[in-house]
Amino acid sequence: MSNQEFVVLGQDGDGPDGCCPGLLTAPLAEDQATELAKVFKALGDPVRLRLLSLIASRAGGEVCVCDLTPAFDLSQPTISHHLKLLREAGLIASERRGTWVFYRLLPEMTDRLAGILTRPAGQPLPEPAEAPA
Amino acid sequence: MSNQEFVVLGQDGDGPDGCCPGLLTAPLAEDQATELAKVFKALGDPVRLRLLSLIASRAGGEVCVCDLTPAFDLSQPTISHHLKLLREAGLIASERRGTWVFYRLLPEMTDRLAGILTRPAGQPLPEPAEAPA
DNA sequence: GCCTTGGATCGACAGACGTCAACATAGAGG
DNA sequence: CCTCTATGTTGACGTCTGTCGATCCAAGGC
Numbered sequence: 001m002s003n004q005e006f007v008v009l010g011q012d013g014d015g016p017d018g019c020c021p022g023l024l025t026a027p028l029a030e031d032q033a034t035e036l037a038k039v040f041k042a043l044g045d046p047v048r049l050r051l052l053s054l055i056a057s058r059a060g061g062e063v064c065v066c067d068l069t070p071a072f073d074l075s076q077p078t079i080s081h082h083l084k085l086l087r088e089a090g091l092i093a094s095e096r097r098g099t100w101v102f103y104r105l106l107p108e109m110t111d112r113l114a115g116i117l118t119r120p121a122g123q124p125l126p127e128p129a130e131a132p133a
Numbered sequence: 134m135s136n137q138e139f140v141v142l143g144q145d146g147d148g149p150d151g152c153c154p155g156l157l158t159a160p161l162a163e164d165q166a167t168e169l170a171k172v173f174k175a176l177g178d179p180v181r182l183r184l185l186s187l188i189a190s191r192a193g194g195e196v197c198v199c200d201l202t203p204a205f206d207l208s209q210p211t212i213s214h215h216l217k218l219l220r221e222a223g224l225i226a227s228e229r230r231g232t233w234v235f236y237r238l239l240p241e242m243t244d245r246l247a248g249i250l251t252r253p254a255g256q257p258l259p260e261p262a263e264a265p266a
Numbered sequence: 267g268c269c270t271t272g273g274a275t276c277g278a279c280a281g282a283c284g285t286c287a288a289c290a291t292a293g294a295g296g
Numbered sequence: 297c298c299t300c301t302a303t304g305t306t307g308a309c310g311t312c313t314g315t316c317g318a319t320c321c322a323a324g325g326c
Contacts, residue, residue, distance in 0.1 A: 023182065023186045023189065023190075024186070024189040024190060024238070025189075026186070026190055027183070027186050028182060028186035030183065033179040033183045033186070034179045036179075036182055037178050037179045037181075037182050040173050040174075040182070041174070041178070042177075043169075043173035043176075044171075044174030044175075044176070044177040045313090045314080046163065046166040046167045046169075046170045047314085049161060049166040049170050049173070050160070050161055050163065050166045053156045053160050053166070054160050054161075056157040056252075057157060057158050057159055057160055057161075065272075066272065069272095074314095074315075075315070075316055075317080076273070076274090077273090077274075077275080077276095077315080077317080077318095078314070079273095080273060080274055081274090081314075081315085082314085083273095083274095084274080096273090096322085096323090099271070099272055099273095099322080099323055101272075101273060107252060110250045110252065111250075111251075111252075113246075113250045114247045114248075114250040115247075117243045117250065118244075118247045119189075119240060119243065178284080180284085198302075198303065199302070199303090202302095202303095207284095207285075207286090208285070208286055208287080209302085209303075210285085210287080210288095210303090210305080210306095211285055213303060213304055213305085214284080214304090214305090216303095217304080229293090231294075232292080232293055232301065232302055233302065234302080234303060234304090
């Protein structure tokens with residue numbers, strides 16, 4: 001447990017000031033797109049979004065699986081499966097303490113996604129073109 | 134064309150100052166999660182991420198489909214299909230001008246996603262709990 | 267040791283998704 | 297009209313995904 005099998009998502013791309021490197025400014029390379037898509041795909045499910053929300057908004061920063069499972073009309077293996085996908089995406093991490101397993105948010109990844117989706121202040125937004133090349 | 138069939142994603146949830154309502158702060162209701170998941174699912178594909186990146190980073194704000202298709206090793210119907218999904222997710226909009234169709238980014242949606250993924254400044258991050266209820 | 271409880275893993279299944287070839291549609295220009 | 301080019305749509309096919317029941321593993325208590 002407590003494994004961190006997620007990819008670091010090319011942390012070198014952006015400047016040290018925390019500004020976003022791509023998606024809205026640069027054409028985004030093929031392998032970068034593949035890595036990013038894994039994370040967004042992990043967020044592309046209502047159950048996983050609610051799981052992440054429950055974990056992130058928890059006072060204390062950690063949630064026991066035994067508190068997550070009864071919040072859904074789904075079987076325990078299904079919840080475990082979704083948690084695994086969120087973990088493999090680098091969005092959460094797990095740690096076993098005694099009988100229970102606790103999950104916590106990894107804010108680095110959500111911060112990173114937020115930066116990727118943020119455009120650099122005032123986008124020019126000029127007039128439309130007339131015809132392609 | 135130029136249709137805007139996307140959902141507005143519950144624009145009422147957040148304060149007027151642009152602060153984010155959920156995902157990292159509140160447990161996120163079931164229907165909100167369903168709507169949000171559609172958008173993230175649209176981003177959960179490498180081809181669509183690259184398409185969105187190409188459109189958003191284009192100087193001029195608009196891209197002709199004829200400029201997008203040759204950038205991929207995919208058939209034209211496949212590109213058209215991905216563009217449709219991005220459009221239905223509210224991430225881009227299309228407009229026909231003469232023979233060509235131009236796509237442009239809808240920054241409201243990416244701004245919204247960035248806000249949703251942004252935590253409200255200093256998250257407390259207290260010590261872990263000891264045992265569940 | 268044995269049993270109980272909390273979670274993860276496995277195997278199977280229906281439905282969703284990405285892809286293509288074929289066809290349909292919309293303008294532009296004869 | 298007719299044709300050509302640029303896009304969207306349809307139908308089909310293989311793969312991926314979400315879900316479950318059954319099973320397995322880890323830790324604690326007896």
